[in-house]
Amino acid sequence: MQTNDPICRDVVVIGASAGAMPVLTRLSATLPADFPAILLVRHIGRHASVLPDLLAGPGRMRARHAATGDAIGAGTILVAPPDQHMLVADGVIRLTRGAKENLARPAIDPLFRSAAACFGPRVVGVVLSGHLDDGTAGLQAIKACGGLAVVQDPADAQEPSMPRSALRHVAVDWTTTGEELAAVLQHAVRQPIVSAPAVPAAVRHENDLIMDIGNDMGRLDAIGSTTKVSCPACGGVLWGIANSAPPRFRCHTGHSFTLDTLNQTQAAHTDDTLWRALRSLQERQQVVRMLIDLHGEMGEDGANRRRDEQRITTGIEQLRALIDVGVA
Known part of the structure; x- marks a missing residue:
């Protein structure tokens, strides 16, 4: 140096x-x-x-x-x-x-x-x-x-x-x-140093967090407040960093997001969740159809199975519509 x-x-x-x-x-x-x-x-x-x-x-x-x-x-x-x-x-x-x-x-x-x-x-x-x-x-x-x-x-x-x-x-x-x-x-690099301000407390607290110095919860409380949003990476509580522009969020395990990054992450997770739900409904639809093929549609049980199939089909159509909206 x-x-x-x-x-x-x-x-x-x-x-x-x-x-x-x-x-x-x-x-x-x-x-x-x-x-x-x-x-x-x-x-x-x-x-x-x-x-x-x-x-x-x-x-x-x-x-x-x-x-x-x-x-x-x-x-x-x-x-x-x-x-x-x-x-x-x-x-x-x-x-x-x-x-x-x-x-x-x-x-x-x-x-x-x-x-x-x-x-x-x-x-x-x-x-x-x-x-x-x-x-x-x-x-x-x-x-x-x-x-x-x-x-x-x-x-x-x-x-x-x-x-x-x-x-x-x-x-x-x-x-x-x-x-x-x-x-x-x-x-x-040739510009003279006019002043050397003390490291602001917020910068010091956040730097200590990434250095694993001190109590994570206490330092987060010192620089922000808890939100009603969970961390999309680990599921923990997110703290909103006070007076941050753009808005920023941190969880106590260390994940950090700007508002734009958080939005993109949640959008990706929502998309994954929708596809998993669609897969689950399609698999259940196949199982219900196998039951109908095996036992038929007659009687109360058969009617219930047909209603289940119709509800599942409706759910599949609605999920596909939601996924298409996300793509659009």
């Missing part, structure tokens, strides 16, 4: 998702070998990643997957490995398999938040192309701790949702195209 020039920013954290690869490869090919440390999260889930190889090939900075305990130093791009959150604790890297945030692991917000809590105004946060709105809350934490915010112009992004959300909810310092990003970052 650079420490000989305390008036400059010496940690750059980048959040990227779909559509960001051209920007990342151009950036790594352009920055000088002694550029401050870059910590990079790209949404890759569990998929094998060759991202460090792609970044190191054309570039002058070294690039590799991060490991727990790694020092954070100039000239190096540390990339979050597949299926692990990359955090900063006590000035070094910490990897975890904590709960997904915004449906992602690795996720952007945990890195941004932990870097802001650890390094304060020394951090420059960058949000690039991607779906939904991961990175917005983390960028807010960076700004609250005195850091700077850079966002790709949505018009320049292949997937504009993440940049658009950041611009809507964060006091961004620079909006840039991918082509100009390297120049903007070289300018940003």
Whole structure:
């Protein structure tokens, strides 16, 4: 970690998702070998990643997957490995398999938040192309701790949702195209630190949650209040985070959602539930028809079985209509 020039920013954290690869490869090919440390999260889930190889090939900075305990130093791009959150604790890297945030692991917000809590105004946060709105809350934490915010112009992004959300909810310092990003970052890291505000309590509490420090319920009560909605990932109670924009939710096991992400997750779960219900009704329909074939329709039992079949058929038609509405 650079420490000989305390008036400059010496940690750059980048959040990227779909559509960001051209920007990342151009950036790594352009920055000088002694550029401050870059910590990079790209949404890759569990998929094998060759991202460090792609970044190191054309570039002058070294690039590799991060490991727990790694020092954070100039000239190096540390990339979050597949299926692990990359955090900063006590000035070094910490990897975890904590709960997904915004449906992602690795996720952007945990890195941004932990870097802001650890390094304060020394951090420059960058949000690039991607779906939904991961990175917005983390960028807010960076700004609250005195850091700077850079966002790709949505018009320049292949997937504009993440940049658009950041611009809507964060006091961004620079909006840039991918082509100009390297120049903007070289300018940003030279900006003097005017003040070093204390880490806000809300940022500290939420960072402690992802670090497994203290009592989860108590920290959630300190930053929000329980809702009537359950976590779609584990079924636990969701807390609504106070004064969050966009609205955000966390459960005590660690899952975190923005309102848009929660809506998409619930929509997917509802769709799955409808298909399971349809399968169950179709199977019961077959069983009832086998009973009718075996025993016939005569008598009270036969009439009841025919009524059951009609009700089941009606239910199947209604479920198919609901599924079609969801598709439409």
